[in-house]
Amino acid sequence: MTAPTPPPLDLAVVGLGAAGGSLAWRLAGTGVRFAVVEPPPSSARRTQLRTWCTWGASGPGPFGHLVAASWSQLRLVAADGSEVRRSLDPWRYRMLHSTDVEAAVRARLADAGVPVLTGVVEELTASGSGVAVRGEGVDLAARRVLDTRPVPVPRTGRTLLLQHFLGRRIRTRRPVFDAATVTLMDFRVPQPRGGVAFGYVLPTSPHEALVEYTEFSRDLLTDEGYDHAWRDYLQRSGVGEHEVLGEERGVIPMTDAEFPPHPVAGVVRFGAAAGAVRPSTGYAFSAVQRQSDAVAAALAAGREPVPPQVHGRRHLLMDSLVLEAVARSRLAGDELFVRLFRRNPVHRVLGFLDGTTGLADDLRLMASSPRGPMLRTVAGRYRRRSG
Ligand SMILES: Cc1cc2nc3c(=O)[nH]c(=O)nc-3n(C[C@H](O)[C@H](O)[C@H](O)COP(=O)(O)OP(=O)(O)OC[C@H]3O[C@@H](n4cnc5c(N)ncnc54)[C@H](O)[C@@H]3O)c2cc1C
Incomplete structure (x- = not known):
């Protein structure tokens, strides 16, 4: 007699990096039946050690106790050597090591009895009412999969x-x-x-x-x-x-391209693979914290674990214009950043770069950026569209 097939898990999380680890931390002990898959240290697919920085009043997310260093002041130096120095109070700029985050998440998962499989996922296929997760050292079934494996960068953006x-x-x-x-x-x-x-x-x-x-x-x-x-x-x-x-x-x-969804039903991309990296900064860690909160809340409420839009449309449009203006040498990036920090309160600029500012602050930021290059970029787009 063969052993009965175990029921599929509620969720498989592929990858234990910033996105997978942040979500797994929140799900541990909630009753969601899930497993995490991460390649062995020897695998070429495994992400290398990283230093992650974020800023804000607290956090980042639930990892405040892992902050390895923090700073209360920020400094920019212009090309001519002049400085912009700002106090961040009551915010801090904070640094975390990916090794500390991974170790803490693994310990929490072990306490909660959540399996972390050492394996390399190669194939995600629709199977019954869920997804089959297969690869080197992995063979499991889950109703849903959150896939954080890196993807090739889409070439469909402007810049x-x-x-x-x-x-x-x-x-x-x-x-x-x-x-x-x-x-x-x-x-x-x-x-x-x-x-x-x-x-x-x-x-x-x-x-x-x-x-x-x-x-x-x-x-x-x-x-x-x-x-x-x-x-x-x-x-x-x-x-x-x-x-x-x-x-x-x-x-x-750093791209304004959209990241395509995973083609298999039941698989949702998450993290950098789903466009979490802010195009104008390369930062993603705090956006991933916000998304992890939303996905964990959706699962707790019995809803589909679909991460919400990570960056607002207005911020993406502003980023897209800046990227294009810099790439076409219309805008000197060094002058832009120095000017933004010189002419605005530091929390407004950092809030914008983190994706948390509202319309009023964004308009003030736009008004303080070099208008000529931005208008030429908008005009160039209009000409291309109507030409
Ligand atoms: C060097 C570097 C520094 C960065 N610094 C910052 C920063 O300071 N602040 C900030 O906000 N953002 C930073 N970023 C941007 C972003 O926050 C990071 O890229 C972040 O790691 C993205 O999280 P992620 O979970 O999407 O991807 P990753 O952290 O790369 O996680 C993907 C996970 O999937 C695993 N994996 C890969 N292939 C497989 C497979 N086949 N099967 C199973 N698992 C697999 C990997 O081992 C990894 O653990 C940095 C990016 C880089 C590259």
Whole structure:
């Protein structure tokens, strides 16, 4: 006699990164019958370690206790060396390590008896009233699947820039960092054509910081190119003798393309694979927290676990115009960011970049951005449409 087939799970969550982990944290212990699948550390499909930053009054989401460092002041440096410094009070800019988030989520799931399968999902197919989830080390059935695996970037948008960076954690000989201040953007570096470049500094003590050289542009650099640009930034920003403690690289697509839904009924894409990355910033962590809240609430109420629209239409339109204006070299990205922070309260700009501002604030932000380049971009679109 064969053993009876177990009833399908309510939900399978594919991937234990920012999106999968955030949702799994909220679902643990709620009575939803679910499992999570994440590749083994040796798998090429597994996402590399990441440093995630967010800002706001509290949080991010339920992970406030995992914040590894936070800053109460923010600094931008214009190309000419002049500075914009702002107090973030009562907000903070916060940093989390993906390793800490993953370990905490795994511990919570273990306590709640939720299985985390080590496997690589290769196939999601409709099966009966649910979905069959199969791959290396995985064979399960679930009524619904939330799929957070990375997808190829859609080429259907107007503009695609890449946010790419090399970050190195360093320890300096002299105390050169202000540990209360995050340098969000330091534009004292050569600017690429059709893009923008800056240094980004997350200090954890007067002697230690994660220092990144970041570009928003069409093309990646070579290894030597990143190394050269990183060293050049260090020299320009006056950081002297140092030792390198660690390194992090990344490429984040910044696009106004729509991310297509998964073709299989019962499978919903979630996270970066569903367009959670804000096109103008490359940030997604806090948007994913909002979406995870909504999906968990939907499941608790017996509704379909469909994440709500992640970014508002107005914000996406504004992002799309900025991306196009920068990519077509109509707008100098460094001037735009410095100007926005100079002419607006810091919470308005950060609120906009996080997707939480309303119409009144957005109109004020638009009024303080360089009008000529934006109007030329709108006019260019109109001409293309009517031509
Ligand atoms: C280097 C880097 C730094 C970033 N920093 C920030 C930041 O500071 N702030 C911010 O807001 N945003 C940041 N982002 C953007 C965004 O928040 C991150 O990309 C975030 O990790 C997206 O979450 P996700 O769950 O959609 O994808 P991921 O975190 O990549 O999670 C996808 C998961 O799926 C798993 N997986 C892959 N293939 C399979 C498979 N076949 N089967 C099963 N599982 C699979 C992966 O191992 C991974 O755990 C950063 C992005 C990058 C690339």
